[in-house]
Amino acid sequence: MSRDDRPDPWWRNGVIYQIYVRSFQDSNGDGIGDLPGITSRLDYIHWLGIEAIWLTPFYRSPMQDFGYDVTDHCAVAPEYGTLGDFDRLVRSAHERGIKVVVDFVPNHTSSDHEWFCESRSSRANAKRDWYIWADSKPDGSPPNNWRGQGSRAVDGGAWVFDDVTGQWYLASFSPSQPDLNWSHADVQKAMLDVLDFWFARGVDGVRIDMVDFLGKDRQLRGEAPLPPGADARDYFISARHQRNRPETLDYIRLMRGVADRHDGRVLIGEMFYFLPLDRFATYHGNGELLDLAMNFRLTFAPLEARAIADWVDSYDSALAAAGAWPNYCVGNHDTARVGRHGEATARLVVMLLLTLRGTPFLYYGDEIGLPEVDVPPERQRDRLSADPNNPRSRDGGRTPMQWTDQPNAGFCPAEVEPWLPLAPDWPKRNVAAESTDERSILELTRRLVALRRATPAVQSGDFSLVAGVPDACLAFRRDHLTSGILVVLNFGDLPLEMPEDLRLGGMIIAATGCDRVGERVDRSLRLRAREGIVIDARPQQADDRSSSERLGVILAGPPLRSR
Ligand code: GLC
Numbered sequence: 065m066s067r068d069d070r071p072d073p074w075w076r077n078g079v080i081y082q083i084y085v086r087s088f089q090d091s092n093g094d095g096i097g098d099l100p101g102i103t104s105r106l107d108y109i110h111w112l113g114i115e116a117i118w119l120t121p122f123y124r125s126p127m128q129d130f131g132y133d134v135t136d137h138c139a140v141a142p143e144y145g146t147l148g149d150f151d152r153l154v155r156s157a158h159e160r161g162i163k164v165v166v167d168f169v170p171n172h173t174s175s176d177h178e179w180f181c182e183s184r185s186s187r188a189n190a191k192r193d194w195y196i197w198a199d200s201k202p203d204g205s206p207p208n209n210w211r212g213q214g215s216r217a218v219d220g221g222a223w224v225f226d227d228v229t230g231q232w233y234l235a236s237f238s239p240s241q242p243d244l245n246w247s248h249a250d251v252q253k254a255m256l257d258v259l260d261f262w263f264a265r266g267v268d269g270v271r272i273d274m275v276d277f278l279g280k281d282r283q284l285r286g287e288a289p290l291p292p293g294a295d296a297r298d299y300f301i302s303a304r305h306q307r308n309r310p311e312t313l314d315y316i317r318l319m320r321g322v323a324d325r326h327d328g329r330v331l332i333g334e335m336f337y338f339l340p341l342d343r344f345a346t347y348h349g350n351g352e353l354l355d356l357a358m359n360f361r362l363t364f365a366p367l368e369a370r371a372i373a374d375w376v377d378s379y380d381s382a383l384a385a386a387g388a389w390p391n392y393c394v395g396n397h398d399t400a401r402v403g404r405h406g407e408a409t410a411r412l413v414v415m416l417l418l419t420l421r422g423t424p425f426l427y428y429g430d431e432i433g434l435p436e437v438d439v440p441p442e443r444q445r446d447r448l449s450a451d452p453n454n455p456r457s458r459d460g461g462r463t464p465m466q467w468t469d470q471p472n473a474g475f476c477p478a479e480v481e482p483w484l485p486l487a488p489d490w491p492k493r494n495v496a497a498e499s500t501d502e503r504s505i506l507e508l509t510r511r512l513v514a515l516r517r518a519t520p521a522v523q524s525g526d527f528s529l530v531a532g533v534p535d536a537c538l539a540f541r542r543d544h545l546t547s548g549i550l551v552v553l554n555f556g557d558l559p560l561e562m563p564e565d566l567r568l569g570g571m572i573i574a575a576t577g578c579d580r581v582g583e584r585v586d587r588s589l590r591l592r593a594r595e596g597i598v599i600d601a602r603p604q605q606a607d608d609r610s611s612s613e614r615l616g617v618i619l620a621g622p623p624l625r626s627r
């Protein structure tokens with residue numbers, strides 16, 4: 065049976081919840097989240113209806129980039145716990161039917177990794193070619209014009225000169241993250257062994273960090289000069305030698321081989337955020353490569369109904385044509401939180417995320433409407449905030465999860481300072497308060513997740529835009545054999561009346577204000593400013609009564625047991 069013929073793989077149907085390990089729950093009172101902390105919160109994740117958690121890197125690391133700079137891929141950083149803690153977390157998650165996805169960081173290691181220490185020690189070292197080393201040009205400048213991140217996004221900025229051996233090494237992200245040389249068979253083997261190690265420990269999949277950077281031109285050819293006015297984004301989109309290499313697909317195929325030796329493991333690839341539409345299909349490769357190539361468009365595109373409609377429609381049809389499965393992500397640890405738009409818009413976006421055709425990635429805290437926190441300079445910890453010419457702190461979207469109205473919101477004990485500050489409204493914006501408020505964004509999220517779990521149309525139904533709605537409005541249908549929904553979202557600042565000839569009839573089964581559920585829509589439909597609703601719009605022949613009863617059960621849901 066080919067991969068696509070398997071019935072309903074879990075990663076298509078359920079919600080994947082991203083946990084920034086450092087910020088979820090501290091268990092030992094050092095102000096830093098850890099693995100046992102996550103284990104202690106699995107009942108909450110289960111209550112929320114989550115299918116899988118994705119853990120950001122918890123491996124041994126000097127934490128220059130909070131774990132994306134690994135010194136031992138198969139060891140747990142002491143501040144996060146032990147391998148035993150990890151095994152307990154996986155076991156407890158599996159007992160609750162929750163899958164576990166871990167981060168896999170193959171493009172680079174920490175410059176403190178013993179492989180790199182050996183590699184830099186001499187030109188003759190056996191691990192010299194595990195990384196990418198090159199001589200200066202005759203005029204003493206870097207080997208070519210490849211660019212790095214932030215203020216290193218200038219010609220030659222990806223290279224770091226190393227006095228020890230008088231050569232440059234490639235570091236596409238930061239100088240403390242040297243790029244591995246994936247064309248070297250020993251590097252491939254070592255990194256595939258890492259994958260095998262985690263699959264054998266029971267993880268259900270990996271999120272592969274910056275996978276589209278793996279291949280590098282072996283002749284180190286420079287990139288073509290850019291037209292005037294082009295920026296770093298244009299550079300990375302058009303780059304053909306530093307990234308977007310055809311051999312990257314071969315490396316992904318090797319990972320696929322490892323995943324397939326362990327049954328049913330998912331490969332999720334993080335790609336450059338501005339990946340053009342025509343490249344998504346390439347990375348899925350007819351089910352031979354990635355299962356999900358992460359789609360970040362909703363994290364950076366303007367939240368305007370027309371723009372969203374255009375993107376979703378073209379992305380959805382491009383992936384359908386390629387036989388690939390879509391996915392959507394509206395925020396993560398690298399982007400500003402969706403809460404930055406205010407709670408009304410955050411609610412709309414959560415409704416959009418959870419009703420589109422494609423696997424939703426939900427970032428921890430977005431379900432309680434955590435805002436992007438204004439972290440004062442003296443408390444910023446992100447390495448990018450120290451960039452001399454282009455400071456950009458990602459700390460505001462990485463602040464601790466807020467559980468209760470107790471000091472430090474239950475994230476860590478009262479007497480310690482959490483590693484990043486809380487959002488100022490934590491006494492009200494926390495899980496305990498919102499789980500007893502029927503109209504909270506948490507309650508909205510939980511209901512939408514439940515609706516998704518229970519409704520084939522939402523999981524796998526076809527997607528089609530509804531034309532003829534006002535410009536500020538996004539409306540689409542999801543249709544399956546026996547179930548169908550209609551989603552109508554008003555992104556505008558004014559109330560809207562839907563045209564009657566659209567015949568938007570049916571019962572409201574979810575509303576961003578959690579207040580209109582059960583209301584019947586009969587031709588005329590009025591939406592408040594920034595309001596979204598989901599209408600049960602099943603094909604006529606389906607049985608009305610049993611479906612409404614079923615939805616009643618879903619929407620009432622069980623209470624959250626307090627810890
Ligand atoms: C990815 C990670 C980001 C990290 C970078 C380098 O984009 O999400 O946090 O800084 O890769 O590993």
Ligand code: CA
Nearest residue numbers: 090092096098
């Ligand atoms: Ca801790």
